[in-house]
Amino acid sequence: MEPVRLAVAGLGWIGRKHAQLIVEHDGCLLVGLCDADDHHAAVAREFGVPFHANIEQLLEDEAVEGVVIATPNRVHGMMAEACARHSVHALIEKPIAETLDEARRVVHVCDQGGIRVLVGHHRRHSPFIREARSIVDSGTLGQLVGVSMLWALAKPDDYFDQDWRCQRPGGGPTLINLIHELDSLRFLCGEIRRVYAVASSAVRKLEVEDSLSITLSFENGTLGSILASDATPSPWSYEATTGENPHYFRADENSYHFLGTAGSLSFPRMEVWRYPDELAGWQHPLENLRHHVEEADPLQNQLEHFCRVVRHQEEPLVDARDGLRSLAAAVAVLDSAERGVPVEVPQS
Numbered sequence: 001m002e003p004v005r006l007a008v009a010g011l012g013w014i015g016r017k018h019a020q021l022i023v024e025h026d027g028c029l030l031v032g033l034c035d036a037d038d039h040h041a042a043v044a045r046e047f048g049v050p051f052h053a054n055i056e057q058l059l060e061d062e063a064v065e066g067v068v069i070a071t072p073n074r075v076h077g078m079m080a081e082a083c084a085r086h087s088v089h090a091l092i093e094k095p096i097a098e099t100l101d102e103a104r105r106v107v108h109v110c111d112q113g114g115i116r117v118l119v120g121h122h123r124r125h126s127p128f129i130r131e132a133r134s135i136v137d138s139g140t141l142g143q144l145v146g147v148s149m150l151w152a153l154a155k156p157d158d159y160f161d162q163d164w165r166c167q168r169p170g171g172g173p174t175l176i177n178l179i180h181e182l183d184s185l186r187f188l189c190g191e192i193r194r195v196y197a198v199a200s201s202a203v204r205k206l207e208v209e210d211s212l213s214i215t216l217s218f219e220n221g222t223l224g225s226i227l228a229s230d231a232t233p234s235p236w237s238y239e240a241t242t243g244e245n246p247h248y249f250r251a252d253e254n255s256y257h258f259l260g261t262a263g264s265l266s267f268p269r270m271e272v273w274r275y276p277d278e279l280a281g282w283q284h285p286l287e288n289l290r291h292h293v294e295e296a297d298p299l300q301n302q303l304e305h306f307c308r309v310v311r312h313q314e315e316p317l318v319d320a321r322d323g324l325r326s327l328a329a330a331v332a333v334l335d336s337a338e339r340g341v342p343v344e345v346p347q348s
């Protein structure tokens with residue numbers, strides 16, 4: 001079969017990573033790159049593909065089947081509209097858009113244009129998240145009662161050189177990072193019904209938050225909590241504990257804990273804690289069984305899935321409506337933190 005012809009829009013941190021993965025994968029071909037900043041023409045020269053200053057020009061000049069949209073959140077909508085006009089499928093980096101209205105518009109224009117959208121919640125393609133889902137679904141933990149997540153790390157100072165990362169509505173750890181936790185929670189525990197959040201920007205004193213405490217309740221009655229900070233050196237984040245991104249320091253620690261009526265699960269060490277046999281009660285020792293996970297790069301898994309989505313061989317694992325729901329949970333967190341009240345998460 002002919003390789004899938006792909007392009008990347010936005011050649012910043014993650015866009016270059018996508019471009020590198022595309023050239024390394026036999027099933028697809030990198031046919032062009034675009035970025036609003038002319039300096040990135042050098043990146044296209046390195047990859048040996050044409051460079052374009054905007055997405056319209058890219059889509060007019062190159063025969064493209066799919067575009068990876070890796071621009072700042074505020075231009076995701078405009079990029080998706082261009083793809084829809086040209087009937088080109090899109091892998092839109094998370095969040096699907098900056099606001100719910102814009103995300104709804106993306107859903108609408110992509111439906112109208114008949115294009116397929118995969119939203120870049122790449123952790124859904126993680127072997128750790130898949131194993132956690134299979135353990136939860138298997139009933140080993142019994143009825144899921146609660147989940148506790150820690151996301152604590154220290155972003156380097158130069159991370160904040162990009163203005164958009166420091167400004168509302170697109171910047172801050174809720175929309176940039178914790179949307180991954182919220183999306184994973186939806187995938188593992190079901191839809192989030194209500195959130196209550198307290199946020200602080202006491203460390204960096206930026207317009208955007210640096211730390212949050214979030215309480216969640218799910219449609220099925222499960223409860224959750226997330227304590228998060230991007231200003232605290234710690235080994236307890238998804239990134240540090242899974243080691244999936246080589247950019248981060250790795251620690252053999254857990255960052256999430258799932259609690260059920262029949263047992264509990266630590267993540268990503270994947271230890272299931274249960275009573276042996278019929279024994280029950282806090283006086284009895286718990287048994288601990290560690291599940292093996294065959295590690296793989298979720299971004300690469302996501303790219304391979306996108307190629308199959310473009311060729312209509314698979315349905316998108318995270319389609320535009322699904323991406324909209326994860327954004328809605330993140331927006332509800334910010335809304336709750338701002339107003340100081342619990343907020344219901346809209347489901348469409």
Ligand SMILES: NC(=O)c1ccc[n+]([C@@H]2O[C@H](COP(=O)([O-])OP(=O)(O)OC[C@H]3O[C@@H](n4cnc5c(N)ncnc54)[C@H](O)[C@@H]3O)[C@@H](O)[C@H]2O)c1
Pocket residue numbers: 009010011012013014015034035036037040053054055069070071072073075093094095120121122162175176
């Ligand atoms: N899945 C993940 O784990 C992950 C990780 C990092 C970033 N992201 C997402 O990827 C996106 C990009 O993040 P980043 O950290 O790489 O940003 P970045 O600021 O490093 O890069 C963005 C690039 O887009 C370019 N750009 C801006 N406007 C443009 C336009 N109109 N047309 C073409 N190019 C334009 C900029 O010049 C820049 O080179 C964001 O949506 C972010 O949330 C996802």
